[in-house]
Structure formats: structure tokens, C-alpha cells
Amino acid sequence: xxxxxPAVRLxxxxxxxxxxxxxxxxxxxxxxxxxxxxxxxxxxxxSTLMKILYGVQAPDSGTIEIAGEQVSxxxxxxxxxxxxxxxxxxxxxxxxxxxxxxxxxxxEKLHGIGAAARAEITRISDAYGLGIEPDRLVEDLGVGAxxxxxxxxxxxxxxxxxxxxxxxxxxxxxxxDELFGNLRELKAEGLSVIxxxxxxxxxxxxxxxxxxxxxxxxxxxxxxxxxxxxQLAELMVGSELPSPSTESSTVTDRVTLHVADLSLPGAxxxxxxxxLLDAISFDIHAGEVLGIAGVEGNGQAELVExxxxxxxxxxxxxxxxxVDLDQLSTRRRREAGIGYIPEDRHRHGxxxxxxLWENRVLGHQTRKPWARLGLIDRxxxxxxxxxxxxxxxxxxxxxxxxxxxxxxxxxxxxIVGREMSGEPILLIAAHPTRGVDVGAQAAxxxxxxxxxxxxxxxxxxxxxxxxxIGLSDxxxxxxxxxxxxxxxxxxxxxxxxxxAMTGAGGAV
Amino acid sequence: xKDPRLVKxxxxxxxxxxxxxxxxxxxxxxxxxxxxxxxxxxxTILGVPEERNIANxxxxxxxxxxxxxxxxxxxxxNLFNIGVDGQYRVAAFVAAVVAGExxxxxxxxxxxxxxxxxxxxxxxxxxxxxxxxxxxxxEVISTIMLNFIATGLVAYFLRRVAVREEGSNxxxxxxxxxxxxxxxxxxxxxxxxxxxxxxxxxxxxxxxxFVLNRTRFGFDLxxxxxxxxxxxxxxxxxxxxxxxxxxxxxxxxxLVGLPLLFGDSYSYGSTFQSGLGFAGIAIAxxxxxxxxxxxxxxxxxxxxxxxxNPLQILVGVSPDIVAITQGVIVLTVVISYEVVxxxxxxxxxxxxxxxxxxxRQEARA
Ligand SMILES: Nc1ncnc2c1ncn2[C@@H]1O[C@H](COP(=O)(O)OP(=O)(O)OP(=O)(O)O)[C@@H](O)[C@H]1O
Ligand SMILES: [Mg+2]
Numbered sequence: 001x002x003x004x005x006p007a008v009r010l011x012x013x014x015x016x017x018x019x020x021x022x023x024x025x026x027x028x029x030x031x032x033x034x035x036x037x038x039x040x041x042x043x044x045x046x047s048t049l050m051k052i053l054y055g056v057q058a059p060d061s062g063t064i065e066i067a068g069e070q071v072s073x074x075x076x077x078x079x080x081x082x083x084x085x086x087x088x089x090x091x092x093x094x095x096x097x098x099x100x101x102x103x104x105x106x107x108e109k110l111h112g113i114g115a116a117a118r119a120e121i122t123r124i125s126d127a128y129g130l131g132i133e134p135d136r137l138v139e140d141l142g143v144g145a146x147x148x149x150x151x152x153x154x155x156x157x158x159x160x161x162x163x164x165x166x167x168x169x170x171x172x173x174x175x176x177d178e179l180f181g182n183l184r185e186l187k188a189e190g191l192s193v194i195x196x197x198x199x200x201x202x203x204x205x206x207x208x209x210x211x212x213x214x215x216x217x218x219x220x221x222x223x224x225x226x227x228x229x230x231q232l233a234e235l236m237v238g239s240e241l242p243s244p245s246t247e248s249s250t251v252t253d254r255v256t257l258h259v260a261d262l263s264l265p266g267a268x269x270x271x272x273x274x275x276l277l278d279a280i281s282f283d284i285h286a287g288e289v290l291g292i293a294g295v296e297g298n299g300q301a302e303l304v305e306x307x308x309x310x311x312x313x314x315x316x317x318x319x320x321x322x323v324d325l326d327q328l329s330t331r332r333r334r335e336a337g338i339g340y341i342p343e344d345r346h347r348h349g350x351x352x353x354x355x356l357w358e359n360r361v362l363g364h365q366t367r368k369p370w371a372r373l374g375l376i377d378r379x380x381x382x383x384x385x386x387x388x389x390x391x392x393x394x395x396x397x398x399x400x401x402x403x404x405x406x407x408x409x410x411x412x413x414x415i416v417g418r419e420m421s422g423e424p425i426l427l428i429a430a431h432p433t434r435g436v437d438v439g440a441q442a443a444x445x446x447x448x449x450x451x452x453x454x455x456x457x458x459x460x461x462x463x464x465x466x467x468x469i470g471l472s473d474x475x476x477x478x479x480x481x482x483x484x485x486x487x488x489x490x491x492x493x494x495x496x497x498x499x500a501m502t503g504a505g506g507a508v
Numbered sequence: 509x510k511d512p513r514l515v516k517x518x519x520x521x522x523x524x525x526x527x528x529x530x531x532x533x534x535x536x537x538x539x540x541x542x543x544x545x546x547x548x549x550x551x552t553i554l555g556v557p558e559e560r561n562i563a564n565x566x567x568x569x570x571x572x573x574x575x576x577x578x579x580x581x582x583x584x585x586n587l588f589n590i591g592v593d594g595q596y597r598v599a600a601f602v603a604a605v606v607a608g609e610x611x612x613x614x615x616x617x618x619x620x621x622x623x624x625x626x627x628x629x630x631x632x633x634x635x636x637x638x639x640x641x642x643x644x645x646x647e648v649i650s651t652i653m654l655n656f657i658a659t660g661l662v663a664y665f666l667r668r669v670a671v672r673e674e675g676s677n678x679x680x681x682x683x684x685x686x687x688x689x690x691x692x693x694x695x696x697x698x699x700x701x702x703x704x705x706x707x708x709x710x711x712x713x714x715x716x717x718f719v720l721n722r723t724r725f726g727f728d729l730x731x732x733x734x735x736x737x738x739x740x741x742x743x744x745x746x747x748x749x750x751x752x753x754x755x756x757x758x759x760x761x762x763l764v765g766l767p768l769l770f771g772d773s774y775s776y777g778s779t780f781q782s783g784l785g786f787a788g789i790a791i792a793x794x795x796x797x798x799x800x801x802x803x804x805x806x807x808x809x810x811x812x813x814x815x816x817n818p819l820q821i822l823v824g825v826s827p828d829i830v831a832i833t834q835g836v837i838v839l840t841v842v843i844s845y846e847v848v849x850x851x852x853x854x855x856x857x858x859x860x861x862x863x864x865x866x867x868r869q870e871a872r873a
Binding site: 308310329330331332333334335340342347348349350351352353354358361362363365366371374375376378 | 724725727741
């Protein structure tokens, strides 16, 4: 029986920020029991719209109706009361708490904090096939499981509409499939799901309806059965859908990065002995891209940070173009020619409350043209920031805008532009295209390929297996801190990689 | 169209003015509740100061300014240096001893004593810095502790080196020789001189601004204050920055006691003025860690202090009422900056909307 009132009806939503119009006359209907995808370029206004629907930000104009009733949402608590819940891309769980504690935190009034709460969690988990054990510690859970806890948290609070902002960016393909299975369960129970993604194939496979946002306004709502991802991309930006493909090999015989026997002991304490990195050795040559495949949390972050000199406990030897890095500080390593695109751009990549030009200088404080006699030449820094903004298509009102005001994808583009500047000899790229739209993704791949042709060595870490296979000259699989298999990207399928990553098979 | 720079300046001034009005309002409420004569209190405090008072205000402001700067250095790195009090006590004592001994002649002696004061202040604050960097001890706790230790330590050493002042029970360090004092100047023909140290304070303010905003070191310091994780990833050694920032904060704090020492008392004695460090915290907050803002805050606090002196005699109200005003200012300033910021954002949004509307009409035509 079709319900006449849609679960969510947005009419004429508008929202402005200084110098930008984030939303302008947005109209969307989300029907009950459907998965509704929202796609659009970086900075199109998707996250802003979702924050409005979740009561985090107030719209300047327009109306919100939930289940036929017009509402005004001034806080997330309001939104929850009306049955709207949201899962942010940055999880908001306390690591050293159990699932149960995390879920009831702030919602103690609903089912208490004891047996009733545990029963309710189990009930929800079973009903939607989430497979969550209430008494596990969150820190022991993988990324996919943490995301399911976040979803459960939202459902526990009675959400009928669940918003997910780029939920698949951090997941490997198997986890994405599981997530989509869960979402289908939700919709079968009559809930509505709104989700944002830049991966158009995924969107087509799971969504019932797709709304395209361009420059802050809704340009079309389409039926996935009737469109291809190419047509979707054209609706979004008017450009074509790229596909990563390696051209002829540019690998030289000069070793740029030599890592031997790199180990990092695990957290201290009884029975916690498993090392985070266990005797890792590899070489990357000039002009070579080494891809690291692995489920998040298997030592990738530690590997990168050990090479950057951010992990004091690491042992083993690391040489960059013949120079021993072991005794060098992070700054000296950067000066020696390492570009570093961190996995968590908010924690490691940006000063969110500083203007873009200061963020351009960050990590390159000692570089020309702005570093002179211990001073920083602001004019030179601004000018070079302008260059990156133009070359990497960073959508911003200006270089004095605060980094916080940029959309996620545009922040990423700025970081990529910054780290590719100054002619690095080694680029450590953790998820370089996470959160950027298809057009920008193609552009970033292009930049990496150009630099590789000019002799750049790249250590590429990515959850996107197509990206790994498309860009890498060689792929190593990392599992529980160890390199467990080496693959030739021209002969491997995402499925084979996937099973090696979970330890289910593959070359050892 | 209004000049956007004028609008920005106007907004910048609106925030502190709003804060002051609010603070006066709240203080008035307190006065009303206590049954004190509101009108008379304000007319006494807000009168135009006489020449004699102006010199006092400038002198007091000089001292408060240095204290505010010292605190602000820490604030820029998210370090809460509550120990300015102890640092300037140790520093002033060391400077008094060095200057009193007069190992060098004239101005060279002065310079040596000032350097010694900065070193002593830096060393005292550095203890907290090292504890924080190496052991993770909160600088809030350690600097408070160090304040107590400083009081005890200085009192102890003062007994060892002190000379009894003639005809009094007060003890103090040897007087600074005439040639090593910092001469003041008078405004009009008032009896009180303005400390010559005021120029050194202004210089300190300029150096603070320059180092923070123009140098790589200042960039690293501000970056660390904004995000330690991003700072580490960018190659900044956060432990080193923590120690260095505390050293600098302490060195500036070391100057706080000197205007009085070189311009008025010429020795460190039992009548030493303490408590300026806490006023510095309020002033740094009021001035938003900006060198000009801190100057305005210091002048304002000094003005209120000076003008409230005769309250007891003239209207029978305790001058402590301005301590309430000063405290309230710190709160209202935080609120009013936020209010004005939001208002500014709205203004800008309207401007954007108008531009958009104009674009559309053009497109239609
Ligand atoms: N707090 C803010 N202050 C100022 N501008 C903002 C703020 N938040 C977002 N914006 C601007 O609003 C626009 C839309 O941003 P939004 O984050 O909604 O984009 P998005 O569609 O989610 O992009 P992405 O795919 O990159 O995540 C951008 O131009 C951004 O710069
Ligand atoms: Mg977004």
C-alpha cells in the first residue's frame, strides 16, 4: 500500500555561507521504504543539505516535511524526535567503551542501561541482520562493524529515516556489499535511507531513486534502471566518467624507497603483544607505484607513519634515495623529498581554522619560495595557493577562506595539490581520492601518472581496489601488520585481492 | 555599496564596545541590588582622568600589558600559563640583585639585569614546559605549584641578601645605582612620572606580533595551537615547541616586575606587588591575544583601577566593585565576539544573495 505522504519532503531549501551559495531551491521527495541516493560534484551542497535535515544547520529558506508534517529542526535532538538519524563519515564512537555503552550513551531514558537495553540492541541487530554483539569493545571492531554500530545507534533512537554521508568511502568491497545488504533490510522494514556517494556504480546498484545536485540545486531525480553511470556523471558535471588505467611501465632500476625489516611493537600490557608492523620489507623504484591493499586497521596507517617518522617505537631501516632516514625527524624526511597525503585529512592534513594559504604552507614551512631567513613570505604563499586552487580545481571563494568552510572533496584536492608540489621524489598517498567526485578523481589520477612518468615513486594505500589495480605497478597485501602476498595488477581481479586481504587465500 | 573594509573595522570595534556596555549593565545591577548609588559610582569612575592619574594609568597599563603578552604567548599554543605571577617574582628578584650589585657600569648594568630577569622567568616557566613535554603534567597545575614555590624561595633568598632599609622594618635588595635606572618622563606638570619602560613594553608588543605572524617559528607555534596532530604530521616537534613556548612566555613574564623596579622602587623588597599574572589572563582574553587588543585591554583595566580609587572616600562604595566589572568583561567579551561574528556572517550572506539576485536579473534580461 503506497503511503501518500513521503517520508521526507524538502521544498525550496536554501542555505548560504559567506561567499558561497551551498543550497539553492532544493526539492526532494524520499518515499517510505526506499533507498534514495544523492550525488553531485564536490562542493555541490550535499553534506550541507543533510546537515539541514539533521538539524545541525538551519536553512535560510524552504520547508521540511517529515511523514507529511511540516517541522522545524533546530538541533539533532529535534531531528531524532521526528525520526531522522544521521551517520557521519567520521565515526563518533568512544573506543574504550563497549558497543552497548556506546549505543545507550545519551539515550539512557529509552531502555535504561542494563538488560532491557541489551535485549533491544540484540533485537535490532537481528531484525536488520547487523550482526552486532553488544558486549564487544569498540576498539576491537573493524571499520565495517563500527559503521554498523553507528547505524544501530541511530535505529536504537527510533529513526525512521537514516542518513549516511559517504558511508562507503572507508570500506573495502566486501564490506560495501554487507552494508548494502543491511540497507536493503532496513528498507524492507519500511525505513527510508538517504545516502551520499561519489561511486556511481554503487549508487546504481543499491538506490531506488537518485537525486542529482549541481551547484547547490536539484537538477534531476532519476530512476537507476533508466540511466548509466556515464549519464549520471554527465548530469552532475557534464563531463565523462574516467577509468583508471596504467600506461606502459615507467619503472626504473633506481631504488627510491628501501624499507627493510620494519617492525613496530603493539600496545604494551599483558597479552597485547601482537606487533602492529611485523618485519616489513620492500623497495619502490623511481617511476613505480606500489599499491598496498588491506582492510583498514591492518597496519597501513602505522606503516605510513613509521616512514614519516611519526612512530618513535619503530625498528628496522628506511632509506630514501640512498639516505638513511632512521635518525631524521619528520621535517627532515619531508625536506628530503617526501610528499604525504594523510589518511585522515582533518587530523593530520589540515588546520581547519586557518586560511587556505596557511594550509598550503603547512608541512612545507621550510620550502621556497616563501621561506626566507626564518621568515614566511605571505605574498609568495598566497600566490602559490592560487596556483593550486586553479590547477586542482579547488572550489573556494578565495585563498583567505578557512579550510573548514571547504567541502570534504575540495579539502582533499587542496591537500593533494600541496603534496604533489615541490617536486617530491616519493609520494605517500593514503586514499588520495577519498571523497572527491569522479571528475576530480580522474584529474588526481592524471597528476599522479604524470609525476610517475617523471620519476616519482609512489606508495599508494587505497580502499578502492579499482584505483589500486588501475594505478599500481605492483600490489602488496597487508594483513595484521604483515605483508602476506604480492600481486601483479595486470592479472589480478578485485575478488582475488579481496580474499587475500581477509586472509582467505591468495599467494603467501 | 559600503566599503567592506569599513564594515569589517566597524564590526571589529562593535564587539568590545558591546562587551563593555554589557559589563557596565551587569555591574549596575549589582550596585542596585546592593543599594549603592549607581549614578555617582559611574560618574566617579567614568570621569576624565587628571594628568596625575594619567601617568598612573599608563604605568599600571605598562605592567598589565607585559603580563597580558606573556599569557597570550601561551594561549596561542593552547598552553595556560597561570604561573606568570611566580615567574615575574623570581625574575624581578634576580634583576634587582643583579642590578643592585652593579657589576657593570650604567646602562650596561640595566641591560644585563633585564636579560637576567628574562632568563630567570624563562627558566622558571621552563620547568613547567619540560614537565608538560616529557611527563605530560598539565601546565595549569605545575605553574600554580611553581607560584607557591617562587614565593617561598624568593622570601628565603631575600633574607640572605637583604639590607635593612634605613628607619624602617622593611627589608630589600641593594638599591640600583642612579646611573642604571630607567628614567621616566612627565606629562604636563603632574608630579608622577611615566616609566621609561613603557617603550620597552611597546617594543615587546611589536616583537610578539612580528614573531607570531611573520616568522616560521610563529607559524609553527600557531599551527601547534590549532592542531597538534596536524602539526606533528607537518614536521613540527610538539615537545620542543611546548618547551620553547613556555620559555618565551616566561621570558616575557620576567619583564612584568621591571617597570616598577627600574622606574620607581629601585629595589626588591617586602612590598612587592603580586597578582599581576591573573590580571594578565583576563587582559589576554579581552584583547584576543592580539598585541593592540591587549594594549587596549591593559589601558582599560588600568583606567578602571585608577578611577575607582577615590570611590570609598567620595561615595562610600568599595573600589572592589571594579574587580566585578573587570571579571564580567571577560565573560561578556567572549559572548559579544560570538554575537558580532554571527551578525557579520549574516551581513555577508545578504550581500551574496543580492549579488545573486542581480545576476539572475541580468540573465533574464
Ligand atoms: N561552515 C561553512 N562555512 C562556509 N562555507 C561552507 C561551510 N560548509 C560548507 N560550505 C560551502 O558550501 C558548499 C557546499 O559544501 P558541502 O560540504 O555541502 O558540499 P558537498 O556536496 O558535501 O561536497 P563533497 O562531495 O566535497 O563532500 C561548499 O562550497 C563549501 O565551501
Ligand atoms: Mg560532503
